[in-house]
Amino acid sequence: MKKTLFVGASALAFALSAPAMAQSNPNTSDVEQTGVGETAVVDQSGSGFNSSDIDQDGEGNFADVTQVSTGADLNSSTVLQTGSADDNDAIVDQTGEGNDNTIEQRGDESLTDVEQNGAGNTSTVLQTAFTNGDETRVDQSGSQNTSDVTQSGIAAFTTVTQSNDLDGTQGNDSSVDQVGLGALTTVDQTGQANISSVSQTGALAVIDIDQNGEGNDSTVDQLGAAAAVTVDQNGLTNLSVVTQTAAGSIIDVAQDGTSNDSLVTEIADRSDVGIAQTGSSNEATVSQNAARTPFFFGTSLPVLNENQSVSITQGTAGDVGSASGNQASVAQYGRNQNATITQIGSNNTSGTRAGGAGIVQVGESQTATLAQNGSDNSSSIMQGTNGNYLLLTSAASSGNTASVTQNGDRGQSTVSQNGDGNMATLLQLAGSEDNISSIIQAGDNNTANVTQGGSDNYSGVQQNGNNLSATVTQNGVGG
Incomplete structure (x- = not known):
């Protein structure tokens, strides 16, 4: 079953109705909206094979996608809000295995909330075009999760939480790239072989990375004044590399385990670095x-x-x-x-x-x-x-x-x-x-x-x- 809704030139249609659809297995949904203040809600359930695509072009758009699939891979959700978009919201909730979500927002004060539960989940969020007040939250639970977030603007912040179990042999991967003033990044990873890489450009940016497991790897690259980096690793064979160009910055790296390695390179004055390592071969x-x-x-x-x-x-x-x-x-x-x-x-x-x-x-x-x-x-x-x-x-x-x-x-x-x-x-x-x-x-x-x-x-x-x-x-x- 496939439902496709095209909502276009009528502002009255926007005001009178919002696309809302509930579908059963195997479902496919395609929503296209153009205008101001559109709302798109898609609810897909069953066991596998759900797919949703939402395209909104305008201002003040809202998109909500819920997918439940517990078998045979594919849940996929793509939300695109672009153009002269302003004040957009996108929320996606996926449960099952093999989930994939891609959200692209271009405008001011956009919000993205992605929650994935299952195995082989992938989330990619892009918020840019000189955005202001961006916010991205990604929560992943399962095995082989991957999250990639790119933000541009002022006061943007990103929160990524990854947890690996569900009979997984490898861990989570998170990469965050932020450009803006006062950007904040928090990455929390629990599992094995986790990798987190964060790059920030802007003043007053704060990065907090917490990794728990074995084979964790964290790389932080910051450029801006009064930036602060905190990396906490607990497990085996952890590696943390921090490169910073910011005056008055504070770097705190704590490693607990075996064969930990920390390398900090600063090009700045009035900066403080603290490293605590417990274990052997650090x-x-x-x-x-x-x-x-x-x-x-x-x-x-x-x-x-x-x-x-x-x-x-x-x-x-x-x-x-x-x-x-x-x-x-x-x-x-x-x-x-x-x-x-x-x-x-x-x-x-x-x-x-x-x-x-x-x-x-x-x-x-x-x-x-x-x-x-x-x-x-x-x-x-x-x-x-x-x-x-x-x-x-x-x-x-x-x-x-x-x-x-x-x-x-x-x-x-x-x-x-x-x-x-x-x-x-x-x-x-x-x-x-x-x-x-x-x-x-x-x-x-x-x-x-x-x-x-x-x-x-x-x-x-x-x-x-x-x-x-x-x-x-x-x-x-x-x-």
Whole structure:
């Protein structure tokens, strides 16, 4: 049975009647409306093979599609509201297996609500044409769900919730692209092998991604001022990559599981990054560089970055067995920046990911704090310009502070500072053995303090300049 309704040139027909149809299996519906204030309601039920197509062109349109199919695949719904459309609404509810929905709205203040329940669901929503106040909600439950949302306008927000079970072997996939001021994106995924990718362009944009399962992957790319990113992953083999170009942004990434990997790259000032990883084989790398160019010691770049902070925590406090073999590295360029790395466990490394040192700070008034609790850990801090004072013009690299605390055996620590008025403090706690400490300072008015407790420890301090101070305290045997 097929019902096709063409509603066209009569505004009186719009006012007197709204297309409403209820159909039985296997149903097909096609509705075309042109004008102002049309309403189209389609209700399809049965077991399989329902299809609905609604085309509305005008202003103030409303479309409601409900489909129920519990067998042999195909439910499909396509809603198109376009032209000079304004203030459109589209709501689609699908239940069954093999559901597919596509909604395209072009105009102002459009609303899309899609709910799918079953297996192999797919939803695609496009709202654009300089829209204002857009809103998209997609709720998917089942296996092999896929949602793709594209929005353009001001104050648009997207909410995607995906849940995978229903005897599915793979997970959900969500991709959101937003362009506008004050856009908000929230993606919640539960299941296995979930992937979420979000790209935003606009000021005051907020992204929140929550993934729970195994093999989750999240990629966030933001461009705009005062944007905030929060990624929470819980499971195995999670990967989060965040690239941001926004001043004053806040990034928070939390990963819980095994083999998690987090990479954050910022090109902005006054931004804060916090990463917490719990598990084994986690790796976190953060680069903050407003100069838009990868920097290394000896690279001549202007100072553009100020007032940034990075905090990386790997492992669980009080549990040295919670994480092992982790790697963490931070690179900061500019002034008044703070980097903190805390590693709890054994065989952890502060450094690598092709960066060498664990904390690299090029600039002045920088603070680096590194704490490792466990055995066979390695840490490295580099602060300064390595003699290239053109890097910071007349500022040179001065007033930096480096603090290293290691609790355990066979720890290795290296601190290198270049500039004036720098301070390096190394503490290897009592009861530890076979630790190695190295501090190298080049410049005037620098201070180095080393305290080693335990036995068979080694400390080396090298200073070059004027008005220098070095204090080494070793408590134990064979130090």
